[in-house]
Amino acid sequence: MIKENLILLADAYKYSHHKLYIPGTQLIYSYLESRGGKFDETVFYGLQYFLKEYLEGVVFTNEKLDEAETTLLEVFGRKDIFERSRFEYIINKHGGKLPIRIKAVAEGTVVPVRNVLMTIENTDPECFWLTNFLETLLMQVWYPCTVASLSREIKKIIKHYYKATASEAAFAGIDFVLNDFGFRGASSVESAGIGGSAHLVNFSGSDTIPGSVFAKRYYHAPTAPGLSIPATEHSVCTLLGEEGELEIFKHILDTYPTGTIACVSDSYNIFRACEQYWGTELKEQILSRDGTLVIRPDSGDPVKTLLTIFDILMNKFGYTVNEKGFKVLPPQVRVIQGDGISYSSIPGIFAALQEAGISAENLVLGMGGALLQRVNRDTQEFALKCAYAEVNGKGINVQKMPVEMDANGQLRTSFKKSKAGKLKLVNDNGIFKTFTQTEAPHLEDVLHTVFENGRVTKSYTFEEVRKTAAL
Structure with missing residues (x-):
């Protein structure tokens, strides 16, 4: 360089x-x-x-x-x-x-x-x-x-709701609750590297690889501090049209039979996808997996959408009640919200889950432009x-x-x-x-x-x- x-x-x-x-x-x-x-x-x-x-x-x-x-x-x-x-x-x-x-x-x-x-x-x-x-x-x-400060302040919010609603065992995964989705929204590759590494000061979840590169190159990180998982995008899930969505969902589960996999599920009807496809047709395959399916809505009002999705998923997959009295999905199913996530929207989302008796440990977040660019x-x-x-x-x-x-x-x-x-x-x-x-x-x-x-x-x-x- x-x-x-x-x-x-x-x-x-x-x-x-x-x-x-x-x-x-x-x-x-x-x-x-x-x-x-x-x-x-x-x-x-x-x-x-x-x-x-x-x-x-x-x-x-x-x-x-x-x-x-x-x-x-x-x-x-x-x-x-x-x-x-x-x-x-x-x-x-x-x-x-x-x-x-x-x-x-x-x-x-x-x-x-x-x-x-x-x-x-x-x-x-x-x-x-x-x-x-x-x-x-x-x-x-x-x-x-500023990015490191913003990321840390969000971690304070997450910890607050974890302390109020999540099981003690769930705290081990708190470093993966806020994931960096900001590479494409950054003003440059250098910005993505600098800002992406700043987020990694507080969290470990990131799709912004330059953040890990910068941490290794300039801060002697022995391995990449930003970790990620296989995940779909709409180009994957819409390839066979609306009538082929279920087939693609099954292909995704077959391709990664173990480990964590995230799948965007709002290409057509997120509620049908959760109730009929994930919650009925593919339910047994999901529950028998050695790993977690993370369902991703990507449109609509985050609070209303998430409350409806969790209601559907808990009806379909069942739930347990943790020691703090809040509902938790089976470990094979979680949700990630990556649309409309910002410092100002996050408290309202977790507060709505708490009000509905849903533990914060059911949800992880993806944050893009509001993390790396809206500062x-x-x-x-x-x-x-x-x-x-x-x-x-x-x-x-x-x-x-x-x-x-x-x-x-x-x-x-x-x-x-x-x-x-x-x-x-x-x-x-x-x-x-x-x-x-x-x-x-x-x-x-x-x-x-x-x-x-x-x-x-x-x-x-x-x-x-x-x-x-x-x-």
């Missing part, structure tokens, strides 16, 4: 900043935080990918500089903005490696919003401009952090801001403090107010807090140097990330 030209991976306006910083600037120190957003806490995950893929080793060369110069002259239409000598200095002085230090909290750490997650600073005074030049690329860590940088209000600088040898605490008008026309400080000074993140009796480096000297900084002068100095395995993020 050929690395992108890092010289071109910045917002265009940043190429003028080396001239716009006040003369005598020697150090720019910036930090990353989640300023708020949808969730009260954020899973920090994904920086290691960006460090290894884009920043590690020799990243500036004369050949890349030639390419960048041609492009940037076209972009600006003038020669006094892009200054080639700034990059030549790094090539000649540092061998093309980045004179940058990045500190970050351990990957997988769950941190309340409005706390520092990462800091970045230049290690060569001549390269003060480089710190925030890298903001554009490094800010994209918002994406895996953005503002979901968790990510920002990277300068907090400290040195100019002519003098340290300066840097801060933005914008005002905004409230509904009554009164001025108030915006939530976009940034932090000032060199920062540290501490764990104070189990609660993460952000201080300046001179405050609370008895509390250890949990930000660790992960990158320095072109080298990744600390890395995490995928298993370590999973353990750190675990509920």
Whole structure:
């Protein structure tokens, strides 16, 4: 895989900043935080990918500089903005490696919003401009952090309903309740890999293979952490038309006589499929299998459809009542809902099952675009801001403090107010807090140097990330 030209991976306006910083600037120190957003806490995950893929080793060369110069002259239409000598200095002085230090909290750490997650600073005074030049690329860590956070919040919901309705034995399979169906809805293969691996921090079910590839390539996962099963799609189940649907269903069971197999069953009439085909014609074959048939509806209102399907299946296949008093289908039959699944719809689905006396363990979920694509940088209000600088040898605490008008026309400080000074993140009796480096000297900084002068100095395995993020 050929690395992108890092010289071109910045917002265009940043190429003028080396001239716009006040003369005598020697150090720019910036930090990353989640300023708020949808969730009260954020899973920090994904920086290691960006460090290894884009920043590690020799990243500036004369050949890349030639390419960048041609492009940037076209972009600006003038020669006094892009200054080639700034990059030549790094090539000649540092061998093309980045004179940058990045500190970050351990990957997988769950941190309340409005706390520092990462800091970045230049290690060569001549390269003060480089710190925030890298903001554009490094800010994209918002994406895996947000997907990992969303996935984890959904796991909280699932655990809540499992605690209320599921048998203790069912908890062993909770990591397979939310399955990643998002590859086709992702904006790119890279997005699918980054976001898909972020979901795997919390769950093990996934059809997004690039997620496993990324986990193995950048986080030392020894085997693919995302697992899947044989499953049909409508092109399989509609091949013989409506009159041939039963024949195809039987062919599917014959093809995989053991193990778990999922079959989309709404090609024509999901209720007929459950009652007449699965629940009558193929009932004995299903119950005699050493494995589970997972029936998949794929249209209609999820709550209404699922309640009707479970009523049919329990009438046809029978059920047991677990120790919490909720109905459970035989282990040979389960249901997967993969249509209309989102953070907002999931609680209503499980609440409806609970109200109907149906255990959550009967249902698994597939989530696509709402998992990998329906998020953005503002979901968790990510920002990277300068907090400290040195100019002519003098340290300066840097801060933005914008005002905004409230509904009554009164001025108030915006939530976009940034932090000032060199920062540290501490764990104070189990609660993460952000201080300046001179405050609370008895509390250890949990930000660790992960990158320095072109080298990744600390890395995490995928298993370590999973353990750190675990509920």
